[in-house]
Amino acid sequence: MTAPRLSALVVARNEEARLPDCLASCAFADEVVVVLDRSTDRSAAIARERGAQVVEGAWELEGARRNTGLDACSGDWVLEVDADERVSPDLAAAVRATIATSSHAWHQVPVDNYVGERLVRYGWAGSFGTTSVPRLSRKGAKRWRAQRVHPGLDWTGQEGPRITQGALIHLVDRDVSDMLRRLDKYSSAKAADLLASGDIGTLAGNLRRFVSRAFKSYVSRKGYREGAMGVLLAFCTGAFPLLSHLKARIEPERHGR
Incomplete structure (x- = not known):
């Protein structure tokens, strides 16, 4: 019986500094597909030098960009890896073992x-932020929705057991200032999604979400064990929907697309 083929999909924009290490960690896959959105640096050259298939274009929506990558993959299974992530050797082995026997989607x-x-x-x-992501899927089982930031997912088939060996090593933020810049960037994109949907929610509702999400981060997800970093995470987690709403409400002309 022929072993299932695995595609590693990397979607990026101007990531020449981080792309080499990311691609090196994906070398265990049968093919690597790199989707570059409006990149102006050496990302395309770096990807081609390392044998990756490169798809270049311009997409306003993250969902459309990621779906283009899924369509470009030819493997039986697809592992999605962001440019600021690395596949640990243990995870690589676990992914290979999983697709060899899985009957799930x-x-x-x-x-x-x-x-x-x-x-x-x-x-x-x-x-x-999350400690688990649905990134390993059969070809055709996954579609991203038409949204700019953290798009939703539509699935065909059933979820299988969570992989527990190894991890995606996510270099999520360089420092506190980088984390706050990410909050600003993500909330601006989410404000545009809210305006496009025609429903930005209410101030009262988003104030409640600030409290409930911050509580979930700090207490339910045990952020208190991280000390001051846990306080910062709780603040950013709660602030994301509230700041998105405020941007859409106060500056619709700036964030409407």
């Missing part, structure tokens, strides 16, 4: 999140 993959040199295990919640 998709599997969750564990994530180790780093802020600078620090591994932050607790406090990730909501749309600001």
